[in-house]
Amino acid sequence: MMIGDKRIRSVNWHITTKCNYKCRFCYVQKLDREILDMKEACSVLSKLKAFRTDVIDIEKINFVGGEPFLHPLFYELLQAAHEMGFVVSIVTNGSMINEKNIHRIAKYVDWVGVSVDSVSNLKEARLGRGMGHHVSHAVEVADLVHEYGIKLKVNTTVTKPTCKENMEPLIQRLKPHRWKVFQMLHIEGQNDGCVRELAVTDSEFQNFTKRHEHISLIGGEKPVFESNEDMIGSYFILSPSGKVISNEGGSYGTFEFEEFLEKQTSVINIEKYVNRGGLYEWADLTTTGTKREINEKIRPEFPPEMLQANM
Numbered sequence: 001m002m003i004g005d006k007r008i009r010s011v012n013w014h015i016t017t018k019c020n021y022k023c024r025f026c027y028v029q030k031l032d033r034e035i036l037d038m039k040e041a042c043s044v045l046s047k048l049k050a051f052r053t054d055v056i057d058i059e060k061i062n063f064v065g066g067e068p069f070l071h072p073l074f075y076e077l078l079q080a081a082h083e084m085g086f087v088v089s090i091v092t093n094g095s096m097i098n099e100k101n102i103h104r105i106a107k108y109v110d111w112v113g114v115s116v117d118s119v120s121n122l123k124e125a126r127l128g129r130g131m132g133h134h135v136s137h138a139v140e141v142a143d144l145v146h147e148y149g150i151k152l153k154v155n156t157t158v159t160k161p162t163c164k165e166n167m168e169p170l171i172q173r174l175k176p177h178r179w180k181v182f183q184m185l186h187i188e189g190q191n192d193g194c195v196r197e198l199a200v201t202d203s204e205f206q207n208f209t210k211r212h213e214h215i216s217l218i219g220g221e222k223p224v225f226e227s228n229e230d231m232i233g234s235y236f237i238l239s240p241s242g243k244v245i246s247n248e249g250g251s252y253g254t255f256e257f258e259e260f261l262e263k264q265t266s267v268i269n270i271e272k273y274v275n276r277g278g279l280y281e282w283a284d285l286t287t288t289g290t291k292r293e294i295n296e297k298i299r300p301e302f303p304p305e306m307l308q309a310n311m
């Protein structure tokens with residue numbers, strides 16, 4: 001992938017809205033029906049493959065949810081996307097990742113993104129992210145991802161209860177290749193109920209950014225911070241049924257693929273996509289190793305106080 005080539009190269013496909021967590025800020029709570037038939041799913045992948053214009057040429061698919069592991073065709077979708085030549089990524093809450101299923105996805109997946117919003121198990125549970133051991137489990141998941149030579153991304157949503165935290169020790173422990181930090185986004189009709197309590201102001205988000213922007217990730221990469229302004233209109237997103245989602249105006253609208261062909265530049269702002277770091281060398285970053293014994297050597301102690309449930 002050529003970074004200088006300003007085309008939209010990646011898509012987020014929300015294959016399901018089902019989730020075993022109940023994050024209060026979740027902006028994917030009510031979307032359309034998921035595809036339950038592999039033929040129909042492959043037709044979406046084929047359209048993405050064939051969909052080449054002077055502004056879009058999709059190279060990487062990010063399977064997201066909901067919790068993508070809960071989609072009945074999850075493994076088949078990963079395999080099909082991989083065999084069609086896409087760079088394959090998933091974003092998961094990590095709760096369902098274990099040695100058995102990471103082994104199953106490792107052949108097909110280039111990136112695993114894990115959502116972690118706090119250094120505190122208790123705060124995560126209060127946000128609805130798990131039952132009180134989300135951070136501890138995320139550390140184990142990160143180790144597994146590294147052991148299997150898959151690139152790790154960490155996604156963090158900054159909310160009122162977490163915006164003053166120092167996440168550096170945790171991020172250094174997780175060792176992601178990429179860390180994306182989002183200002184909690186209000187999407188009308190999805191997460192209206194939590195806005196008053198959880199939304200952070202621009203200045204609170206900037207303060208979080210300033211505290212963390214110096215952190216170096218694997219390969220010297222820097223974290224990517226996305227304010228609400230950066231996020232709106234800068235993603236190519238598909239609904240569970242494979243329709244294109246627009247988030248301009250603070251709520252979701254959907255288009256058929258064919259309709260989107262005419263509207264693409266008004267639905268996605270390419271400058272914003274590029275400026276928020278939408279293009280990066282997703283195929284070339286170094287991995288930390290594919291063997292357990294290599295990983296044991298690089299595994300530092302995680303400060304136990306960061307996992308205290310009472311933070």
Ligand code: SF4
Nearest residue numbers: 019021023026066093
């Ligand atoms: S884990 Fe993700 S999909 Fe599930 S409720 Fe939380 S934000 Fe939503």
